Amino acid sequence: MGEPTRIRDMRLDDVDAVAAIRVRGWQAAYAGLMPQAYLDGMSAAEDAAERRARFAVAPPEVVGLVAEQGGGLVGWAAFGPVRAVGGEPPHPAPEGELYALYLLPERIGTGVGRALMDACLLRAAQQGFRSLRLWVLKGNARARRFYERAGFRADGAEETYEVAGAAVPEVRYLRALPPAGEGPHRPSQGPARSPGSS
Template structure:
């Protein structure tokens, strides 16, 4: 299989990205979030929300997709850091999802690598992200990519169940 190719997402990609986001969440968060919540996720509703956000085109927010063999197989979004407590010149990785059947095939690495490259080129000194504390697979992925937990944890709740998040950071080079 060819290496994933990363490009900027277009509005036309919202439906496929929603399938990846919902499928990725249902796969990655199984056992970490209430199953009824995961089962209730709707790709069509997610696509509509994503189209709305995409059309709003917030400054500095970038949606990237990864393609293999002509099919979109992953999605990533980064932009300005939403946490006011971080140093200036910081970016935030908002989300990264890969089609579960492509997990472990380098899709996430290709997306994250391009995101880091673009954030560095834009003059960001560091990149932050939030990950579910108990999502060991995702935490290992980010740690292999040079991110480290910085000791900040936030409460997060889904359908009445606590699923705390931890913050990770990676220093970037210009």
Template sequence: MRAADVGDVAAVRVRGWQVAYAGIVPQAHLDAMTVAADAARRAAAFAEADPRTTQLVADDGCGVVGWAAFGPYRGTAAGRRAGELYALYVRPDLVGTGVGRALLAAVHAATGDYDALLLWVLRDNRRARRFYEAAGYRADGAVQSETYGSVPVPEVRYARPAGPGATGSAPGDDLRHW
């Protein structure tokens, strides 16, 4: 990802939230999300990013169609040297076309410094849970909740061994030209 990608990444992320989390996250929260506000937060975060964090974009030649971010696990990982997939979003009209799999394969190919890769997924996001399970992730029993407005939204943690060979998947192609 480059600084010039921030606006496109924000558009993918906001629209991804609004589509994927409808019926899970309170609608008022989703309706209040704007690309401009997300882009401003994302630009500030990008400028101050931990150098151990990696952000990848999938670009179809006309613009960003997907985004993933990963780095060191932000919690306690029970003695594992763990990385964390912080985010993976695909433009909603391209879900199911392989963009997400390509991004995830690229993340897996770049996680050799970790023993395990962890992620948090909304408990009720069945589609995302199936996607991660197909990629070799398994719920490890850890749970937490994020609160949106006054509504707690439960999340479950998934884990898998780090590296591209954990599920036999090959690394993704150059995502700038997905």
């Protein structure tokens, strides 16, 4: 039986730990999918400085959650209003986006990711979002399986962005959310993201 996991709102004093989780998450998840020199050159200190500045001006509808075990942070997720892509028209129902979901690599497969995801789905529904989108690297098979188990499905949208001169393709996933107050429902079969912005 693993350590108990506590999910709570991210605080300003969590920024350094969140930056370390994000950098280690990128380096573990994106090896072979992005230039290795870029991943090796990532700095948790630089990420923390940028994240601290973002945290200070983030609107209230952008939510950061952290997973805590044994007094230390082991995971982080963030969601908020959906970002427009390619001049798309507004959607008739409020739509949210899961911007990021990262764990310390050694916590993958321990249930922490599922706990963070469940908390995001619940909070997003409570905020009135009727669906949640996310972007995931096309070649990140493990993350895609995780999102599919959580009820997300690829909706056919794809885009490519550049990382250190290399084209990195992403696919978009979508999941409907229950009305506020009902809580997240798992799909009957079973139980993040845009790297450029998180």
